Structure formats: structure tokens, C-alpha cells
Amino acid sequence: MKLNTTFDEKQCIIAIEGSIDALTAGELEKAVTDAAPQCEKMILDMSGVDYISSGGLRVVVGANHTVGKGNLTLRGLSPNVLEIFRLTGFTKVLNIE
């Protein structure tokens, strides 16, 4: 998994590439925690993500809590990643572009 965090005024964008699974979720969690204090809004660019498991879901949901409800946006979800969010019902509570 590759992570690239960029800041645009009060908005931060974390671009993720690869698989978010039990082994890599920790890295993403750290990137989120590091970036959160410096941004009001956070965008997770997941156009490069081909796989996500429940470990990854937990980090995404955790990020939603950290930056505050409604301040997290998921971008560029591939069909099978979106399917995981849909299955678990998170499409209802997360901002997905």
C-alpha cells in the first residue's frame, strides 16, 4: 500500500494505492491520525484501492469520528470496494463521491 497526504488550505487529501487489509490498515490509521489535527475536512482518495477488508473499514469509520461527522469524504471507489461499503451499510453514513 502506498499513501500520499497533501494539504489544500484546511482540507487534506490522503491518496491511497493498493490493498487495505489487516496488514496495512495500521499505516492508514497512522496517516489519518497524523493529518487530522491540521485539517477541518479530510478526503480519502481511494481510486487506487483494489481491495478493502473489515480492518480497513474500521480505520475509515474511525477517521470519520476523528475529523467529525460529515467532514470525511471518500472519493474514487472501485466497484468491488464500493460493494464492501454497501454490504456493511456504511454507504448510508459516509460521504461517498
Added chain:
Amino acid sequence: MKKTKPIFIKLLLIILPLTLAAEIIALLVIYALTYESTIDQYKKKVQLVSTEIASVFEGCDPSNPEDYSSFNWYLNSVCSMTDMAYIYCIVPNKEDNSIKYMSIGFGEDATTEARVTHYPGLVIKNAAHPEEFDAINGKLTDNIREEHNKYGDTLISYSPVTQHYDAATDSIVKGDITMVVGAEMSITEIVRTFRRTFIMIMVYLSLVSTLIVLGILAVVYKKVSLPAREISRRMSGYVTNRETEKREEKLSVKGNDEFALMAVSFNTMTEEIDRYIDHIDTLTRDKHTQEAELNIARRIQMGLLQPERKSDARLDLHAYILPAKDVGGDLYDYQILEDGRVFLAIADVSGKGISAALFMSRAVTLLHQFMLTETSPAKILAEYNDTLASQNPSGLFITTFLAVWDPVTEKLTYSNAGHNFPYILSDSLIRLQGAHGVAAGLFEGEEYENETVRLKAGDTFFLYTDGVNEAKNTEGKFYSTERLEEKLAACSKNAKADALQIILDDLNSFTQGADQNDDITMLSLNILPKSDRITLSLRSELSELTKIKEAILGLAIGGDMKKTLYLAAEEIFVNICSYAYDTPDEVEVGIDLTDRVELCFIDGGKPFDPTADVLNIDEYDHDHRIGGLGRFLVFSVADEYSYEYTDHKNILRLYFQQEEN
């Protein structure tokens, strides 16, 4: 080596006896001749004495013995004067072969015994000699006898007393010879002196001649044997000695004989040999350096190629490459992509040696790179051709066959740039067909076509370069495409998986070690029959997830299916790692691929039924609760599942239907 017998010894053994024998014969002849002439003067002397004394007795009357014996004193003095031993007058009697002394005189050489026993009137029987009768019979001269006995060597001459005085008639009577005068002379001393002198001469002559012979042989030894030995010593082991010893001086050339000629020839020969060996040494050194460099080049080149064996759950790859020289122009490559597709390539650069090897290195690097970024073999070949052709000062080209096999669709898509079409060993032998394409590297902008064929489980895909069919045996015959196809057809009946090894063995038995003219390269992809079961014995640690991931990626199933399987496997495995054991322990993960996929997890941890109490997503608090999602996902994506706790083990089975293609 046999001990050398010098030639001068041989000559000595022949020449010396011959010389000595010749000398002895010559001396014996000379001895005989000189002896006669030496003795001759003494013969004349004794004859003169006997003749003279015979005439003295002509005035005596035979009937008066006193006449004769009165001459004794006279004979004594004649003996002294003439060096005679005895002078006597005798009457030989033919009747009883006796002689009767009439008168006798003794000289210095007379023996004491003879002086006592001989006197006038003495008759000795059987003492007459033939010469005495010859004299009586009127032979006047040459009645000479030599006697050699215990008294020494004696010359005796007899002369007849041819007339006598007859007192009755007072006249001289002629004829009627009855008396003979003998004069004896001792020649013992003369003969001894003569012989001694002769022996001295003989000894000196022999010594001189022996010395002469030895002198000649010494010259022979110095002029023939020594140079011959020296040349021989230099010749034997010349080549081996020159390795260890300092090079010797040249043979010295003295005079202008055959040996000088031989020494000159030998020197010329050694110079030539030295030059030749030095030349070979240089060549060998250069060759070793070159070989070492080529070996390194070869290792680098072979390092660019994939391993000769690669296997996973559904396929078996086998490659073989044998460059004709140290570095080759052939290459093979393969790549198993993450989604399970398999790329295969085989190629043959025109030409051999370093330039071909460098071109090959570029080609294999390019192919390998393009396989990762592009899926269509035809497009890869086009790009590969353009890149190679853009920088190809030597004008080399490379025939290349590229194929990609999709395990989901079991389709083999291929494209050809001027290479031999490979074969598929299925129910029968199939030679691939399609556009032949232009060999890569020559012209930019060439386009290639894709063809598709089915390569199903159990089939073998066989690629080769023309080094196989054009391999020659010792008689110069080609292995031939016919023989290759015949063997492959036989393999397709019952030994598809071993095709490459069978062809290789057959090729080796055909060539029988004949010189190899071209690189020989073969590549085979054997698709294993389905329904293989994979069992992974793991530790309950998260890092083991990568092994599960690799195993699932290696399955001959679609990419989405792999993601689904991995999602379920990850969630279950993470749960086991988190809860089953207090400290990491064994977990067995089984994957069974038939018409559906079965995932099986076995652990010896705390009894836990993951199928119970799966959360109801509709009642899930998305804002606050974040636990239980994993198990929910697993049972959402699995088509069927079962759990049992048997023999102190949790056994969970998940089933997934394969997607229709």
C-alpha cells in the same frame, strides 16, 4: 631406457681383433720368409765346409782306416775355425741302416757326451739319414737337414767323398762312393735370437697398431659419439625440459661434417619449436582470459533469464537453454502475473557471440518490462520491435514468439515475430498457426497480429528455437522438424508433462556429442489438471496472511473471485489470530479448487463457532459499533459454510461458487 653402448666400443670390438689377426698372419708369412733367408747363409757355410772336407778325404785309402782317423786333429781345428759343432766322415750302410765313423772332429758346440761316445770305427745302427744315402748316390749339393731336438737346433750338410786313393794300385779311384762327410753346425743361438727379435718386432707392431686403432677410435668418439650423445640428450625431453629448466645454449657448431650439419638443423628446429610453443602459450593465455570473460558474460546473461523451473498449484514451467558458444543469442522468458495470467516468450537473435548476446540482453529486458505493463502480445511485439529497431547499429534481428495464457478463460493469446510456431500437446499434437510476422529489430512500425487458441488443464505448450530441429549429428544430418513432431506427438499420448525432457534426451542421443552449431532453447508450460488441493500449515500470526494471499493469487480463477476468497480468508484468519490462542499456535488453511472453491480453517484453540451470532446489519449501530463486521462480511460473500468442533479442533468450511465465464 636401455643402456647405450657407445659406437666406438662397437668399432673397437670389430677393428682391433681384425687388425691384430691381419698382423699375425702377415708376421707369420714374413717370419717364414726371413727365417729361410737367414738360415740360408749358414746352410751355404755348412755345405761349403762339408764339400771342402770331403775333398780332403779323397787322398785316403778306405782299406786303411788309419788314413781317416789321422785327420781327427785336423777336423777339430776346422771345427774351431768354422764354428762347426762336428765334422765327421762316415760310411752309411744301406743294409742295416747303420753308419760307421771313419774320422770325427769336435768343435766348441759339441757336447761332452758326444766327445766321449763318438770315435773312429764306431758303428751306430739305425742312425743313417736319407740325405746321407742321397750323397752316396752322387747328389753333390743340398743334402742339408735341419734338426731340432733336445740338443738344440742344428744344421747338417752331407757331401760325398767322390774319389779315394787305392794303395794297391797307387792311383786315385773315381766313383764307387762309399763315404760321406757331414758337417754339423749348431744354430740354436741364431734361431733363438732370430725368434726373440721377431717376437719383439711383433709385440711392438701390435702395440703400435693397437695404439693407432685406439687413436682413430678416440677421434671417432670425439667427433661422432660425443656430438651424437649431446644432440640426443638435447632432443630427448626437449619440450618438457624447456618448461622447467632455463633454456640451454645452442649446440655449438664445429667444422663442416655431418654432425655440424645436424647441429645446425637441431638448432634451427629448436628455434622453430620454441617460437611455436611460445606462440601457442600466448594463444592459450589469450584464450583463457577470453574464456574467463566469456564465462562471466554468460553468467550475467543467464542471470537475466528466469529460473529453469517454476511451479505453482496449477502449472509447471520448464525451460532449457544451451548456448552453442559461451554466450548465446537465444532467450526465453516467462512471467506469472498477480491475476494468474502467464506470459511466455522465446526468441532467437540472428548471429552468435558477443554482439548477439548483448542484443539478447536488451531484448529480454524489454520483453520482461512490457509483460508487466501491456496485456496484448501483438502490441508488446510492436513496441518491442520499435524499441529494438530504433537502436540497432549492427542490423541484428530477433525472431520472437510471445504468448499469454489466461487461467480463467483457458485461452492462449499469441503473436509471432518471425519465429517457429510452437506446439500444443493436447489430445493430439497441434502446431499453432497464424500470421508469421516480421522478425523484430529491423524495421520500425511493424504491426503484429494476435491469435487465440484454447490451452486447457492437462495440456502442454511447447516452444523451441531452431537450434533444436537444426541440431546436427556427427554425420551432418539434421534432427529435423519431422523427428521433433513425431516425438511430440508420441508425448501428447501419454507423457505431455515430460515432453521437454523427452525431446532433450532424444536430441542428445541423436547428436552424440557432435559440435553444436546453434543455441538450443526449449520452454514448456504444463497446465496441471484441476481440483488440486492446497494445504497451508501456518502460525496464528498476521504476517502469515501473505502466504494465504499468494496461494489464492496462484489459483486458476478470476480476479474478482480471488478478492472475494481473500476477503473471507483474511477475516477468518485475523479472528483466529486475535482470539483462538493466548500465544501463537498452529493453524491449517486448506484451499480446494473443483467446480467450486472450498476454504477450510482448522485451529486447536478455544472452541468458538463463528457462524453463530452473526450480526444483523440492519440493527447495526453504524455510528458507534465497529466490531463483528469481519464475520458479517465472510458470511455475506460465502455461498455456503459449516462449522464443527471435533477432536479439540475448530473446523470451519466456506464454499464459493465459481463465476460463469
